[in-house]
Amino acid sequence: MLVPPVSHDARLIDELFRVVYVLSFIVFIIVEGLIIYAVIKFRRRRADEMPEQVHGNTAAEIGWTVVPALAVGVVFGFSVDTLNRMTARGSPTAPLAHVHSLNDTEARRRIEEAKQVDLVIEVVGRQWVWQYTYPDGKLTTNETLVVPAGKTIRLDLTTPDVIHAWWMPAFGPMIYVNPGEVSYVWFNVPPGEYIGQCNVFCGVAHAQMISKVRALPQDEYERWYQEQLAALSGPTATGDPQRGQDIFMNQNICWSCHSIEGTKAQGKVAPRTLTGFANYDTIAEVVPNTADNLRAWLHDPQAIKPGTTMPNLNLSAQDIEDLVAYLQTLK
C-alpha cells in the first residue's frame, strides 16, 4: 500500500497485499513472457509455411487448471486468516457485525460487550460533511476528528440522507454508511494527521467530503477538548448590529441569495434559510457556529468550504464585524 499503514488492520491488509502482489507478478511475467516469446520465435517467415496441427495436450491443460486452482485455494486461506485477525470483523469464533439496522438492539448489545473501547464518537455523514460528536454530546466538530493517540476508538456512523463511506487510507478498512443502519469502525493509531474522504459517490460536492483525523497524545487531547468547550461559550461579536442589517439589506447584495423571514431577503440560492441562524450548530454545515468562524467565513467562504456558491464579497473588517453582530441576533 502506498499510504503507510498505521493501524493493526491496515498492517494486516498491507501484509496480505504483498503476498498476492508477488504471486500476481509471477503470473504476469509468465503470460507476458510467453506472448513476447511467441511473437519473436513463431512469427511467419515464409508465406507458405504450415506449422504442425496440434489440437491440444491433455496433461498440460490439466496442469494449468489444477495449479491455478490450488493457488486460489492458498490465497483464499491467507485471506480468511487475515480477515479473522482483523479488528473490523471480530474473531473467527465470535464474528462481529460491522453494520446493523438502527433498531437492532441485540446486535448493538453484542458490539458493546465484545469490544473494550476508550472512546466512542457518534459520526454523522451527511451531504457533504462528516460530523463528529464527542461522548458527552456537548461538542461537535466537522470534517476533522481529534482523538487521543494509542487509544482504541470506536466510531458509530449513521447518515440522515444518502449512502456515504468512511475511510482513512492509512487506517485500512472502509465502511459504507447506509441509511437506516449504523456502521462501526475501530482503530488505534499513533500520533499524527491523517486524511481521507467519502468513498461512495454522494452527489454534487462528493469531492469536498473530506475527512481528517488528528491523533494527539492524551494530555494534548484533553487540553484541546477543554479549549473547544471554552470556545463554544467564547466572546461574541463587538460590531454594530444595526449597521450590519443595513449592509445585509441595502449596501450589499446578501439579501438576493439568502432568506430571513419577515424581511426583504427572500433569496433562494443559499441552501439554508438564515432565519434562526444564531441557533445553528454550524456555518454552512462545515464549521461550528462561532463568531471567529463566522468572521473567517465572511472573509473568504471558499477557504472554509471549497465549492460553495457563496462568493468572496471582499468585505472590510468593520463590515464583517457588523455583519457578525447582526447575524448573531437572528434567533
Place this chain on the structure above:
Amino acid sequence: MASVSIPARTEYLRHGLVSWLATVDHKRIGIMYLASTFVFFLLSGLMALVIRLQLTAPGLQIVNQDLYNQLFTMHGTGMIFLFTIPCLVGFANYFLPLQIGARDVAFPRLNALSLWLLIFAGVVMEGGFLLGILGLLPGGASNAAWTAYVPLSNKQFSPQIGMDIWLLGVVLLGISSTLGAVNFLVTAYTMRAQGMTIWRIPMFVWAMIVTAAMVLIATPVLTAALAMLIADRNFATQFFNTANARLWQHMFWFYSHPAVYIMILPAMGIVSEILPVFARKPLFGLKAVVVSTILIGVLGFTTWVHHMFVSGVDPIVERFFMLTTMIIAVPTGVKMFNWLFTMLGGSLNLKTPLLMCLGFLSTFVIGGLTGVIQALIPLDMQLHNTYWVVAHFHYVLFGGSVFGIFAGFYYWLPKITGRLLDDKLGKLHFALMWVGFNLTFFPMHFLGLMGMPRRIATYTADRGWELGNLIATIGAFMVAVSVLIFMVNFVRSLRHGARAGNDPWEGNTLEWTVTSPPPEHNFDTLPTVESERPARDLRLAASNPTVPAH
C-alpha cells in the same frame, strides 16, 4: 438441400434510406448496430476526454462539479449499455448466422425491433444528456453515476426529469437486449448447418450462446429494478425506501456483475476466432475453451455480492462470495493458456487483427489479476471505490473488450465492405492505442493505492495525486488520436482499400466461403460442415483433393 426464393416485393427495398429503415436482413441490421454503437462510443469517448482534462491537475474547474457528475454518469452508461454490449451484438448479428451456415436469424423482425429499440433508447439517453448539459432540462441530466444507488437516485435527492429519462433509456435497452438474446439462442440452437455438432460450433458463436443465456437470466432483474425505481420516483411506491438501500445494490449488481462477462465473453470469442487463423493452427484445447466459457457464464452469477463487501454482508456469506469470485480466475486462466499455446508453435501472421488480439492478451491479464486481488475481502476494504477499481475494470473492459472489438473490426470489416483496411495505419492505430491505454490506466492503480476515490470532480494539491493524473490525461488523448486514425483508415478503405476477396485471411469459418460482402441470402446452397474449420477444409480440398482435410 433447402433453397429459399426471395420474395419479389422486397426488390424495391434494395437501395435508399427506406430500404435501411425497413430491412430485416441480419447483415444490414448488424451494420446499423455497429455504426450506431460506434457513434455512441465516440460520444462517450469525448466525455472521457473532458473528465480527464478536468483531472489533469488539482483544483481545475473546466466543467463545474454538477456537469462533471453528469459527464461520468453518461460516460459509463454509454460505454457499457450503448457501446460495448450492443457493438458485440452487432458482430453477432452479422456473423452468427453466417458462421453457422444460416440465411438469417430465427426471428428477423424481432431482430429489427431490438435494433430500433437500441437506437431509440440511445437517442433518448444522449438527447436527455445533451438537453441537460445545455440547461434545457430543469436540474440537468442524470448525475447519480451509472450505478444510480438509492437513495441518491430517488426523487428526494435527484428530483430532475433527466433522471427519469435516463432510467427509461436503460429499461428500453434492457428489453432490446433480452429480445436479442432470445433470437441468438433460438438461431444457434435450431439453424446450424448440417454436420455442425456441438464441438464444431465456432468459438464466437459459443461465446454468444453463453452471453445470450446470461442476458436472459440477468437483464430482466435490472430492468425490474429500474422499473421499480421509476415507480418509486413517480408513483410514490416504496420498493427502495431508506430501509431498503441495499436491496437496490443487490438487484443492480445481480445484473451488472454478470454484465462484465456479457461484455468480455464475445470479445474472447473474437480472439478465439482470430488466433487460430493468424497462427495457422487449430485452437489449442478447443473443448477446454468451450467448457471454460460455459463455466465463466455459470460462475458469473456467483460473484455479485463482492460489490457489497464493505456495505454490510453476513460473515459466512461474504467468505463464500470471496471464494466464488476468485474461482472465476481458473477457467479464465485456462482460456489464457490455451490462447498462448495456440500461438506457440504456430506461424504468426502479424497483421493488425492479431496485434489487437495481442493487445487483448497483454492487458486483459492485468485486469484479471487485479480482479483476484480485489476479490479478497481485506484488500477490498482498502481498494473498493478507489481509482484502483477504475484501473481494474478498464483493463478488463478496454484492455479486454475494446481491443477485442477492434480486432473484430480489422478482421471482419473486409467481409462487410469488401475492402481491406490499410495494415500500416492499422499498426499505427494499435501502437498508439496500446501505449495510450496503458499510460491512461496503469497510473490509476497507484492513485487508488494512494487513496484517490473514484467519481471525484476535483482534488487538492496536498494528496500527491498530480503526476498519475497528468500521465493519465496524456494517455487518454493518445487513445483519442488512435481512434481518429482508425476512422481515417476505415473511410479511406471504402474507396482505396485493396479488394478483400472471399477469404483474405485464410479463415476457418463459413463466412469466408461466401463473397465479400455476402449475398443477401448468404449461401446459394446451405453448407455442410465436417470439422470445426469448414472453410479451411474447402480451401484445402480445392487446392489438393487427395490430402485429407483435417
